[in-house]
Amino acid sequence: MQTVQAIHAENLVKVYNGKVRAVDGVSFDVRPGEVFGFLGPNGAGKTTTVSMLSAGLRPTEGRAVIDGLEVNVDPEAVKRRIGVIFQEATADGDLTGRENIEVAAGCYGISAAEGRRRATALMEQMQITEAADRLAKTYSGGMRRRLELAVGLVHRPKILFLDEPTLGLDPQGRAGFWGFIQKLRSEEGLTVFVTTHYLDEADTMCNRIAIIDHGKIVATGSPGELKDKLGGDIVTLKTAPGAPDMTGVLRPLAGVYSVQSQDGTYRVKCRSGEPFVPLAVEACTRAGAGVTGVTVKRPSLDEVFLEFTGREFREEEGPTATDRAVLMQSVQSGLRGRR
Numbered sequence: 001m002q003t004v005q006a007i008h009a010e011n012l013v014k015v016y017n018g019k020v021r022a023v024d025g026v027s028f029d030v031r032p033g034e035v036f037g038f039l040g041p042n043g044a045g046k047t048t049t050v051s052m053l054s055a056g057l058r059p060t061e062g063r064a065v066i067d068g069l070e071v072n073v074d075p076e077a078v079k080r081r082i083g084v085i086f087q088e089a090t091a092d093g094d095l096t097g098r099e100n101i102e103v104a105a106g107c108y109g110i111s112a113a114e115g116r117r118r119a120t121a122l123m124e125q126m127q128i129t130e131a132a133d134r135l136a137k138t139y140s141g142g143m144r145r146r147l148e149l150a151v152g153l154v155h156r157p158k159i160l161f162l163d164e165p166t167l168g169l170d171p172q173g174r175a176g177f178w179g180f181i182q183k184l185r186s187e188e189g190l191t192v193f194v195t196t197h198y199l200d201e202a203d204t205m206c207n208r209i210a211i212i213d214h215g216k217i218v219a220t221g222s223p224g225e226l227k228d229k230l231g232g233d234i235v236t237l238k239t240a241p242g243a244p245d246m247t248g249v250l251r252p253l254a255g256v257y258s259v260q261s262q263d264g265t266y267r268v269k270c271r272s273g274e275p276f277v278p279l280a281v282e283a284c285t286r287a288g289a290g291v292t293g294v295t296v297k298r299p300s301l302d303e304v305f306l307e308f309t310g311r312e313f314r315e316e317e318g319p320t321a322t323d324r325a326v327l328m329q330s331v332q333s334g335l336r337g338r339r
């Protein structure tokens with residue numbers, strides 16, 4: 001029997017206002033219990049994809065199946081099985097942490113007594129018990145993210161969608177947040193779909209990733225597989241001050257793919273760093289340039305990104321103009337609805 005994929009996306013397309021093709025034929029599968037990373041630059045279509053998968057936005061074309069349920073056919077059933085944490089803070093600052101969780105429980109039809117029990121357990125799990133009865137607006141950024149995680153988990157979803165969950169957190173806050181995610185995954189078999197701007201985070205925390213650019217997936221695989229596709233290592237060589245240029249000496253050496261140089265520092269892409277380093281040091285020394293430093297690195301996801309998109313991945317801090325505009329739209333339509 002074939003196992004049911006946690007998430008199946010098939011040729012998803014979203015066209016906004018009849019002209020902006022934000023997501024352009026995206027297909028992938030996420031296995032149960034996997035942490036799947038969705039990486040892409042600003043405006044690539046990450047939030048739009050998350051919205052379509054989590055039954056918040058109807059696709060223009062294509063279909064998504066979550067835990068065996070068609071999102072287009074039964075969005076409400078899908079919503080009961082998933083937790084969604086958007087990149088904008090969603091906890092109500094004027095309620096306490098505990099109240100935020102209890103209100104969310106009520107929205108899922110969970111009884112008040114059970115809501116209270118779950119709130120207590122979740123706050124314990126997220127280590128915010130001390131702040132349980134304080135207004136959420138007094139929480140630090142990291143505490144707030146953990147509160148949002150607790151809110152997103154109150155109905156015990158099987159699949160969690162996280163849209164840039166660690167944006168704006170310091171490295172300690174990021175590591176802490178991921179600690180909770182990994183624990184949920186190993187102890188409760190939660191499947192996690194996460195978008196992030198932090199490539200190092202995706203590299204260490206995700207089992208598999210997809211890179212999206214201009215609405216299309218350009219690469220999918222485990223971080224290791226994607227790095228292997230680049231085929232090789234990156235060796236950085238520093239030569240002594242005033243040494244002659246070594247580009248012409250390094251390039252013909254065995255296994256070298258490319259050489260970039262700047263101010264006596266050479267970045268060499270080669271098949272394998274180990275045999276290359278002694279060869280390079282000897283060749284440079286013979287050509288009159290003493291080597292003062294060498295590092296060997298496997299390519300990082302930054303190089304993978306560059307390879308597949310032809311662009312550098314720039315890390316951005318804070319919500320983007322797109323996210324703010326979309327948030328404003330939803331706030332405005334919420335206000336209109338109330339009038």
Ligand SMILES: Nc1ncnc2c1ncn2[C@@H]1O[C@H](COP(=O)(O)OP(=O)(O)OP(=O)(O)O)[C@@H](O)[C@H]1O
Nearest residue numbers: 016020022041042043044045046047048320322326
């Ligand atoms: N409600 C909307 N109406 C019109 N265009 C939109 C809307 N939401 C997003 N877009 C456009 O669709 C494209 C994809 O946007 P999306 O928010 O999905 O990207 P993203 O990858 O999440 O970007 P970011 O990293 O900035 O969060 C962008 O060109 C954006 O301007």
Ligand SMILES: [Mg+2]
Nearest residue numbers: 046047048323
């Ligand atoms: Mg986004």
